[in-house]
Amino acid sequence: MTQGDDPLERFLSMMAVERGAAANTLAAYRRDLEGAQAALGDLVRADGPRLESLSAHWSDLSAASLARKCSTLRQFYGFLVDEGLREDDPSPALPRPRTRRPLPRLLSREEVTRFLTVAEAEAESGEAPAVRLLALLELLYGSGLRATELVSLPLAAVPRDAPFLHVRGKGGQQRMVPVSTRARQALSRWLAVRVGTPGSKFLFPSRASTGHLTRIRLFQLLRELAIRADLDPERVSPHVLRHAFATHLLEGGADLRVLQTLLGHADIATTQIYTHVDSARLIELVNARHPLARRTS
Template sequence: MVKPAAEPEVESFLAMLAAQRGAAANTLSAYRRDLAGAAQIIGKLVQAGREDIAKLATAWVELAPSSLARKASALRQFYGFLLDEGLREDDPSSALPRPRARRTLPRLLGHEAVGALFLTAEADGAAGTPEGLRMLALLELLYGSGLRATELVSLPIAAVPRDAPFLTITGKGGVQRMVPVSARSVKALADWLAVRGRGGRFVFPSPKGGHLSRVRLFQLLKDLALRAGLNPETVSPHVLRHAFATHLLEGGADLRVLQTLLGHADIATTQIYTHVDSARLVALVNERHPLGKAANS
């Protein structure tokens, strides 16, 4: 099938997302792909009626619930934009298929597995090689500060302050936040910067210029996991970010504080981590609630 030309209204919608909501380039690309894919099925989106939209249910029947939800969200926002701009008088998005799925829980990495990763990385770092010191710094910032993979590999030198244990992170949508760095992470980062060499604007530069790629970061973590005796499929930058959040909650961190540290725009995104602390919460009720005390007496 010949790919249809992008509709002017779609480009206007994407421009609005970029200008008013600060949508990141990856987000805009995903919206463009989803809208173009829908247009290939039902024709011009701006002219589509409820009957056309309903056809998507059949075309998308094999999609994973998360993919279906994402595509439906893109169209729903697009038609909302058309209404706001007076380009349509009706909203056909109510005919979109609705996924029946709960949000998946993050894959968990326990304290013992994290300890095995650090034991291996610290042994590499103790050898004083640039590769070993870099890996230890990467691991410290992934697990110790909860950075996203993209935030970590694209971290500029300017984001590392000289006199404060914080990093200035530019997250999704270009939103900046301050992320605390532990004393051990500060040392690992300083050790790496001492052997990194001069030149370049990124903390983790690539030999070919620019910064370390996300793909290379994944590869380095998989290799570390293998050498630590773990299944490489269970370890990734995102899993370590989940471990950071999970273990902070286990230690008693406030959900709002965690939202700030992770750079979540919506507290609902952070609340997915509350399931991991269920055992501690039950124990807390049993130990501290008056009825719990009466039952245990």
């Protein structure tokens, strides 16, 4: 069987081409399918009882990991049926763990302010690393970028007149992200002292190669800054600042659909996780705006 005839490879190609799955997502699908194949043998011909036996192989997994593996297999068998490689779909025999999506870790407005204050004070030195860190921080919290989106920003993405960044997100989807006045100022300061490999096409180039600053290094820089800002470094990461961006916008009255667009979420159900943080404001809104609130009992 050639690679092009392999159902697993064909499934991964379909996910990449038709659904725009990112490289990390495709790698996770491959691991899940190859792990199930190692346990069961021929996945294409596996029947319901064989799939049920996966429960024993996966007994030590967390509910979230088990749910992800089952989701991968359900999509794979749906693909086989669609392609005529199977007449039946055995995936209902897979375990169905009940999982609750964990609430995001959050930083308060006061903690973010402390974080920014230290970064601003350090950037006053004019030293390139400190100026770069302030620009990174302003874009993480001010625009809600994912870590990968931020570090891989091309230099051409920096706006000249329009206050927007053109960002390529998950699955190659492009969106426009607003850049606050503060962030534009921080970017201007960074461009004036920008260092890295000469001729690099990236906004935040790496000194060591023609590539860009890595996600790991960004993570390290933020945790080091957290220590200097007297914050628990375990509570700080690029994604935590993205959560803070979303949460604080919602608290300020942002529409959920607008927030979905800003974050680049394909499904609004992903965005709705942020509504838990603002229950007090929502109750106040209902009491103030609902028609029955204007009637006296």
